[in-house]
Amino acid sequence: MPDQQSDKTPFGAQEVAAAKGLTAGTATAPETTAARSLWTDAWHDLRRNPVFIVSALLILFLVVISLWPGLIASRDPQRCQLGRSLEGPSAGHWFGFDTQGCDVYTRTVYGARASITVGLCATLGVAVLGAVVGGLAGFIGGFWDTLLSRLTDVFFGIPLVLGAIVFLSMITLTGIWPVVLVIAALSWPQIARISRGSVITAKQNDYVQAARALGASNSRMLLRHILPNAVAPVIVMATIMLGTFIALEATLSYLGVGLRPPTVSWGVDISAASDGMQFRNAPHILLYPAAALSLTVLAFIMLGDAVRDALDPKLR
Amino acid sequence: MGRYVIRRLLQMIPVFIGATFLIFVMVYALGDPVSALFGDRGPDPATAKALREEFNLDHPLWQQYLLYMGKIFSGDFGTAFNGQPVTELMERAFPISFRLALVALTFEIVLGIVLGVVTGLRRGRSLDTTVLILTLVVIAVPTFVLGTTGQFFLGVEAGWIDPAVSPDARLDELIVPGLILALVSLAYVTRLTRTSVAENTRADYIRTAIAKGLPRRRVTVRHLLRNSLIPVVTYLGADIGTLMAGAIVTERIFNIQGVGYQLYQGILRQNSPTVVGFVVVLVLIFLLANLLVDLLYAVLDPRIRYA
Amino acid sequence: MLLDVQDLHVDFRTRDGVVNAVNGAGFSVDEGETLAVLGESGSGKSVTAQAVMGILDTPPGRITHGRVLFRGRDLLTLGREERRRIRGERMAMIFQDALSSLNPVLSVGYQLGEMFRVHRDASRKEAKARAVELMDRVRIPAARERVNDYPHQFSGGMRQRIMIAMALALEPELVIADEPTTALDVTVQAQVMDLLAELQREYRMGLILITHDLGVVADVADKIAVMYAGRIVEHAPVHDVYKRPAHPYTKGLLESIPRLDHKGGELLAIKGLPPNLLHVPAGCPFHPRCPQVREVCRHDPRPPLYEVGEGRSSACHFWKETIGE
Numbered sequence: 040m041p042d043q044q045s046d047k048t049p050f051g052a053q054e055v056a057a058a059k060g061l062t063a064g065t066a067t068a069p070e071t072t073a074a075r076s077l078w079t080d081a082w083h084d085l086r087r088n089p090v091f092i093v094s095a096l097l098i099l100f101l102v103v104i105s106l107w108p109g110l111i112a113s114r115d116p117q118r119c120q121l122g123r124s125l126e127g128p129s130a131g132h133w134f135g136f137d138t139q140g141c142d143v144y145t146r147t148v149y150g151a152r153a154s155i156t157v158g159l160c161a162t163l164g165v166a167v168l169g170a171v172v173g174g175l176a177g178f179i180g181g182f183w184d185t186l187l188s189r190l191t192d193v194f195f196g197i198p199l200v201l202g203a204i205v206f207l208s209m210i211t212l213t214g215i216w217p218v219v220l221v222i223a224a225l226s227w228p229q230i231a232r233i234s235r236g237s238v239i240t241a242k243q244n245d246y247v248q249a250a251r252a253l254g255a256s257n258s259r260m261l262l263r264h265i266l267p268n269a270v271a272p273v274i275v276m277a278t279i280m281l282g283t284f285i286a287l288e289a290t291l292s293y294l295g296v297g298l299r300p301p302t303v304s305w306g307v308d309i310s311a312a313s314d315g316m317q318f319r320n321a322p323h324i325l326l327y328p329a330a331a332l333s334l335t336v337l338a339f340i341m342l343g344d345a346v347r348d349a350l351d352p353k354l355r
Numbered sequence: 356m357g358r359y360v361i362r363r364l365l366q367m368i369p370v371f372i373g374a375t376f377l378i379f380v381m382v383y384a385l386g387d388p389v390s391a392l393f394g395d396r397g398p399d400p401a402t403a404k405a406l407r408e409e410f411n412l413d414h415p416l417w418q419q420y421l422l423y424m425g426k427i428f429s430g431d432f433g434t435a436f437n438g439q440p441v442t443e444l445m446e447r448a449f450p451i452s453f454r455l456a457l458v459a460l461t462f463e464i465v466l467g468i469v470l471g472v473v474t475g476l477r478r479g480r481s482l483d484t485t486v487l488i489l490t491l492v493v494i495a496v497p498t499f500v501l502g503t504t505g506q507f508f509l510g511v512e513a514g515w516i517d518p519a520v521s522p523d524a525r526l527d528e529l530i531v532p533g534l535i536l537a538l539v540s541l542a543y544v545t546r547l548t549r550t551s552v553a554e555n556t557r558a559d560y561i562r563t564a565i566a567k568g569l570p571r572r573r574v575t576v577r578h579l580l581r582n583s584l585i586p587v588v589t590y591l592g593a594d595i596g597t598l599m600a601g602a603i604v605t606e607r608i609f610n611i612q613g614v615g616y617q618l619y620q621g622i623l624r625q626n627s628p629t630v631v632g633f634v635v636v637l638v639l640i641f642l643l644a645n646l647l648v649d650l651l652y653a654v655l656d657p658r659i660r661y662a
Numbered sequence: 663m664l665l666d667v668q669d670l671h672v673d674f675r676t677r678d679g680v681v682n683a684v685n686g687a688g689f690s691v692d693e694g695e696t697l698a699v700l701g702e703s704g705s706g707k708s709v710t711a712q713a714v715m716g717i718l719d720t721p722p723g724r725i726t727h728g729r730v731l732f733r734g735r736d737l738l739t740l741g742r743e744e745r746r747r748i749r750g751e752r753m754a755m756i757f758q759d760a761l762s763s764l765n766p767v768l769s770v771g772y773q774l775g776e777m778f779r780v781h782r783d784a785s786r787k788e789a790k791a792r793a794v795e796l797m798d799r800v801r802i803p804a805a806r807e808r809v810n811d812y813p814h815q816f817s818g819g820m821r822q823r824i825m826i827a828m829a830l831a832l833e834p835e836l837v838i839a840d841e842p843t844t845a846l847d848v849t850v851q852a853q854v855m856d857l858l859a860e861l862q863r864e865y866r867m868g869l870i871l872i873t874h875d876l877g878v879v880a881d882v883a884d885k886i887a888v889m890y891a892g893r894i895v896e897h898a899p900v901h902d903v904y905k906r907p908a909h910p911y912t913k914g915l916l917e918s919i920p921r922l923d924h925k926g927g928e929l930l931a932i933k934g935l936p937p938n939l940l941h942v943p944a945g946c947p948f949h950p951r952c953p954q955v956r957e958v959c960r961h962d963p964r965p966p967l968y969e970v971g972e973g974r975s976s977a978c979h980f981w982k983e984t985i986g987e
Contacts, residue, residue, distance in 0.1 A: 192366075193373030196642055198600035201618075205630060206381050208622045286497050290604060293499045294619070313503040329500045337495035557719075559762040565717045566757075567828065568750030569780055577776075578765055585767070657812040658766055 169230025433628030458533025471548020
């Protein structure tokens with residue numbers, strides 16, 4: 040686990056800094072080094088963190104196969120042989136066949152695309168929407184802060200799964216995009232709250248105050264001084280959320296309102312497999328897509344954990 | 356303190372209106388509540404007209420919303436898909452879901468906090484690593500997979516529990532479903548407690564407590580835990596709302612006729628009064644739980660109380 | 663002798679390697695005596711204090727060598743429970759930052775009373791009464807009304823008074839104060855220091871005052887131990903040090919304090935930075951910064967602690983020159 044690697048701090052903070060050779064006075068031009076050294080230090084830590092390396096490689100692999108599933112699966116996920124329904128794993132068909140007689144291995148490989156797309160797009164939407172709303176509220180302050188914060192509260196007040204089910208069951212569209220849309224529309228408040236908080240903190244930093252006193256323009260302050268500091272918590276939160284969004288897609292599909300066949304997705308396959316008593320006769324049809332999904336979620340959560348530990352100087 | 360509560364309650368009103376309006380728009384503007392009632396058969400025009408009037412569908416949306424909320428506050432939630440008033444469904448469903456949430460919360464408090472404290476105090480040991488890996492697995496594997504396989508092994512194979520919960524949903528029947536419902540939050544509570552305990556062991560005031568010559572037990576219980584559990588307690592408070600609203604999957608797996616189950620039926624049958632009615636109450640519970648969290652925070656942490 | 667620390671070594675295992683935070687420190691304090699331990703951040707003075715108190719974080723810290731004789735008994739050989747009984751009762755510690763060192767969610771009355779409840783088996787009521795007395799003793803206004811307040815409700819100076827009251831609650835024989843006034847406003851610093859000195863005289867405690875502020879030292883200390891890179895480089899009665907420092911580092915420290923009688927004169931800072939404890943320079947650890955460095959200083963063995971005079975020692979090969987100049 041990444042957490043346990045952060046050693047207990049033996050000395051007072053100053054003494055640690057001294058021991059590491061980071062004594063004050065070596066730092067020049069604090070306004071740039073503050074942000075840059077945070078990222079360089081984090082990168083230095085991450086490169087040596089096995090949890091990060093493993094999860095990053097896994098995610099890279101998943102992204103590659105969701106772009107080019109043909110690389111490792113030569114069959115067509117939609118061409119099924121009903122005659123081989125529920126047949127167990129065998130040579131050439133390592134994961135066996137599902138109820139429809141489709142090759143589970145091929146479907147598991149092709150299923151990555153839907154899950155990864157939902158996860159990435161929803162996270163992108165959440166991060167952009169949340170960071171813009173929260174960032175503006177924190178930066179402008181005053182009336183707009185109140186208004187945007189209340190708006191955030193309104194969306195925060197709707198439980199995620201509940202709101203998603205209601206929305207998806209009411210619209211007639213199906214496919215990936217409504218799922219992405221509803222997840223993004225209901226999850227951005229968390230990011231908004233975090234980025235509002237960190238923008239306000241960053242604004243109060245001495246060096247930002249100093250830049251303001253020196254007459255730096257608003258846009259320059261936002262870009263050069265506030266964003267670099269506010270963006271770290273957003274990235275951490277977004278990475279962890281990405282994993283939970285992938286799991287959420289599966290849950291929505293299980294409830295019959297997410298993705299639906301003929302879309303190939305882990306959620307669709309898992310919900311088909313966890314239905315009824317099939318589990319006793321053919322556990323493989325649940326096992327493989329569920330394992331693929333869990334591994335993906337795990338990879339993103341661990342990545343988020345590792346990045347958080349690297350970026351959080353408190354835990355160093 | 357009193358003024359703080361009142362201010363927070365007043366702040367809740369616009370949020371409640373906004374959230375319920377959003378749900379209302381989703382259901383009444385995106386769906387067609389009347390034709391949904393008739394399913395695939397086309398509605399008889401006369402009946403349809405009467406229904407449109409009953410739902411105030413001829414008015415602009417915001418008026419519909421106001422009229423609907425007016426009815427709700429006079430206790431009229433409309434008629435459910437089976438012809439019963441929605442309020443009757445609620446009277447049956449909410450106590451069941453509440454019991455389920457209570458079982459889940461108990462698991463979170465007892466198991467989550469104990470595991471979190473133990474691992475937080477013994478960071479890096481094998482027990483710590485094992486528990487951490489377990490929490491990650493629980494978070495990563497979707498609840499419905501854990502639920503269905505758990506139901507299969509414990510209910511069908513081992514025969515320890517009934518795979519389906521009876522309509523009464525007795526407390527003993529809810530133990531396994533409650534555990535399944537709790538699992539994800541349980542994992543988060545464990546991790547949160549662990550982090551919080553581990554961070555606080557390094558705090559200056561813990562060093563002071565040791566320097567005072569206090570026995571280790573007293574240092575741990577009075578000084579370390581008292582501080583470390585503040586974020587955990589607030590997480591648990593907020594979780595009450597999530598547990599009530601998020602039990603849809605668990606209730607579906609175990610056939611528990613609680614809030615999630617009824618809501619799901621309402622959605623399947625496109626019965627707008629059921630859906631909106633239940634969701635409005637759930638939003639209210641969710642908001643009240645969040646208010647409770649803020650108040651708990653103020654009670655537990657004097658720095659906020661007097662601020 | 664009340665406290666006699668001999669050849670203390672403390673290691674820390676960090677991700678980047680083993681750090682010798684304390685490397686053969688030795689000093690002594692007698693009843694009613696005040697020893698000032700001087701040094702820059704990272705010189706190992708706080709770690710030494712924690713090792714003496716027995717509150718070092720182990721791991722990653724480890725006492726690898728040395729003796730801590732308290733009234734002739736080596737504390738390092740005692741069991742955990744015996745050690746605990748001594749803390750608070752016979753030796754106590756005052757920390758630098760009272761805000762973070764006091765428990766934020768317990769009232770100050772509770773935290774003060776805890777000393778009596780744990781060490782003296784006092785009842786809840788009795789403990790609270792003693793807490794009020796203590797607060798009166800350190801001159802906190804309206805003690806009776808404020809006993810149930812929380813640390814954040816007090817000013818910095820008042821909080822530090824509470825820390826002092828807590829340390830002195832059971833009238834210990836030895837008090838270690840780790841930069842007790844550094845976090846305070848200058849005007850408050852003097853008041854708190856005076857209070858500490860007054861109480862020390864009254865109870866005839868031994869006091870170890872850890873500081874980097876030479877101004878404070880001159881007024882209250884009897885003896886000075888100067889630490890550099892985990893070692894004591896000079897140990898001497900306070901007046902000798904001020905008059906004729908026997909180590910170039912001490913000399914540098916003295917020259918770097920602004921003085922009213924030298925108005926207009928140049929302020930001399932010691933050049934360079936304190937050493938990285940992962941890579942302490944060979945030979946005399948101070949040699950890269952020393953104005954009178956010679957070839958012999960650059961090579962091991964390190965200079966031993968030379969007897970310089972009555973109760974005086976210096977870890978400089980050329981102490982005679984340094985004193986004589």
